[in-house]
Amino acid sequence: MSETNNSKNVRDDEIDLLDLFKKMGNGLAKMFRTLGRWFLVSVVFLFRNWLPLFLSVVLGVGASYLLKFTSASFYTSDLVLRTNTMPAADMIAYINRLHTYCKEDNQAALADAISLKGGQVKNILDINASWIIDKGADGVPDMVDLKDKHDIYDTSDIRMTDRLNVRVKILEPLELGNVRDGILKFVAYDSLFIQRNRVRIRQNEELQVRISYDLLQLDSLQKIKYFEETQRMSQPGNGQMIFLQEQKTQLVYPEIQGLFERKQQLDADLTLYKDIVTVLSDFSIPAKRQNGGMYYGKVLIPLFFFLTLIILILLKNRKKLTEVYDKY
Numbered sequence: 001m002s003e004t005n006n007s008k009n010v011r012d013d014e015i016d017l018l019d020l021f022k023k024m025g026n027g028l029a030k031m032f033r034t035l036g037r038w039f040l041v042s043v044v045f046l047f048r049n050w051l052p053l054f055l056s057v058v059l060g061v062g063a064s065y066l067l068k069f070t071s072a073s074f075y076t077s078d079l080v081l082r083t084n085t086m087p088a089a090d091m092i093a094y095i096n097r098l099h100t101y102c103k104e105d106n107q108a109a110l111a112d113a114i115s116l117k118g119g120q121v122k123n124i125l126d127i128n129a130s131w132i133i134d135k136g137a138d139g140v141p142d143m144v145d146l147k148d149k150h151d152i153y154d155t156s157d158i159r160m161t162d163r164l165n166v167r168v169k170i171l172e173p174l175e176l177g178n179v180r181d182g183i184l185k186f187v188a189y190d191s192l193f194i195q196r197n198r199v200r201i202r203q204n205e206e207l208q209v210r211i212s213y214d215l216l217q218l219d220s221l222q223k224i225k226y227f228e229e230t231q232r233m234s235q236p237g238n239g240q241m242i243f244l245q246e247q248k249t250q251l252v253y254p255e256i257q258g259l260f261e262r263k264q265q266l267d268a269d270l271t272l273y274k275d276i277v278t279v280l281s282d283f284s285i286p287a288k289r290q291n292g293g294m295y296y297g298k299v300l301i302p303l304f305f306f307l308t309l310i311i312l313i314l315l316k317n318r319k320k321l322t323e324v325y326d327k328y
Helices: 002-048 050-070 088-103 107-114 173-188 191-233 239-250 252-272 293-316 318-327
Strands: 075-083 124-135 143-145 157-170 277-281
Touching: 002 050, 050 293, 075 088, 075 173, 088 107, 088 124, 088 157, 088 173, 107 173, 124 173, 143 157, 157 173, 173 191, 173 277, 191 252, 293 318
Parallel strands: none
Antiparallel strands: 075 157, 075 277, 124 143, 124 157
16 A cells, blocks of 8 residues: 555656646746747837938937047057055055046146146146056066956956056147156155165165175185085095085085075166166057047947937837826
8 A cells, every 4th residue: 555655656746847847848938939029029120210220320420520520639648667665556546646636627736746837737637557467477467457347356367566557648648758757756756655765775785785795605615615525536435425525515506596696686676676666668659549439439329329229119119108107
């Protein structure tokens, strides 16, 4: 009796699963039929109303070129700085004070900060410092995070801590040289940056002296070892001992080489990177304006197209909308 009940329960479970899969299949089929019907309706609607939609695109293109020829031209250029004293995060925050002045249209504060005249500052629309991203963490800069959307927890694409990008938006590109000098002065006149840079240079010079002393000591040690080994080589019966001593002497050379490479690096830093920041890539004169027809077209053409589409949909369903309005 119990076996019969168990067999019946198994069959009922199998039937329930079959019904469940059947309902799921029917639901998916219904969903795809609905999506297909809406797709066909949309395609037919677009074909029937191609003329007003085409005219909306033409209107968007015309409005874009109208703005191009009636708006003042502005240009953008980038400056790459190597920060020698402060982390890139601190330097970006410091330079973006200029970005705040530009956003607030505080021309007096901007002129005072970058040591320019009021007429020159009027040409500057924006100054913005951004992170440089190293994709793959190979030490090579790959892109600039202009929108500040990089995930700080990403371990494969990292922010470079020793350099930053400064983008300037300006009306007169010939003023870029003066803007660069002003930004460098703005950084160089900060008292904290000056003190930390002096400490960095002094510490590097002290380390350089110490490394030079250690190199002399290691060189003397190597000469003594070489002299001792030469003396032992003249004594018979010490072949095995000579072999071991030669190994110990050879171990001194990597230490000398490492210290020497470190000394060369310090020499280069003190010569090439003695300032608070170093210009790695200067501003270049842009070949064309930033706000061309495409600059406005990327916004206006989709805007006119979708506004026209919404109007056509509302006109197509105006009777239903009127009924709903009258009902409520």
